[in-house]
Amino acid sequence: MKKDNQSSATEFLLLGLPIRPEKQGLFYTLFLAMYLTTVLGNLLIILLIRLDSRLHTPMYFFLSHLAFTDISLTSVTAPKMLFNMQTHSQSISHAGCVSQVYFFLMLACLDSLLLTSMAYDRYVAICHPLHYITIMSQSLCVLLVIVSWVLSSAGALSHTLLLARLSFYGNNIVPHFFCDLAALLKLSSSDITLNELVIFTEGVASITLPFMCIVVSYVRIGATILRA
DSSP: OTGGGSOOOSEEEEOOOOOOGGGHHHHHHHHHHHHHHHHHHHHHHHHHHHHOGGGOSHHHHHHHHHHHHHHHHHHHHHHHHHHHHHHTOOEEEHHHHHHHHHHHHHHHHHHHHHHHHHHHHHHHHHHSGGGHHHHSOHHHHHHHHHHHHHHHHHHHHHHHHHHHTOOOOSOOEESSSSOOHHHHHHHOOSOOHHHHHHHHHHHIIIIIHHHHHHHHHHHHHHHHHHHO
16 A cells, blocks of 8 residues: 555666765766777777778678677766766666666677677688678678667567566665666566566577577587688
């Protein structure tokens, strides 16, 4: 009955990193430099791949998408963290928090799938060099990227929709510098059994399977090199 007299949290408080107030300026400068280096470095990779026709190959095609994903993934969490450090504010809206969860999960999964595509590309290049151009056609490369985006978006959307249906009463303090899904589930006053089931199921599919594919690819590559 007590929960009926309360309203669900409209915002969350991000505790951020355990940094002493007198060192906030130093760490703010450090994290800002790291963020800008990450963004500019990956933008440079994308630009070089676009401008140099010799880099218009499947490997660099995947690398350019991976660089874009790294920029986006970093931009999901770092700017908000830097803003909170500068303004000494810890709040983030409920919608902003849910959006952050979606994009973080989607881009993290996309990063994993792109690495899997790159591993497959190297496997074909080394183990089947005579058929490389035929197998790794432009249409297949585009298809792999599209499938990666679709699977990542679908997986993140399922987590986000399940998260959005939960209620948060009382404690709204997230012990992190961004809205982490696991931390939010611990704060929820609703039943999270279904959320945990989906996390386990998709965790196996989006982490274990790509990891196994990458390992198998490089084991086959290693075996081919040793036989040569």
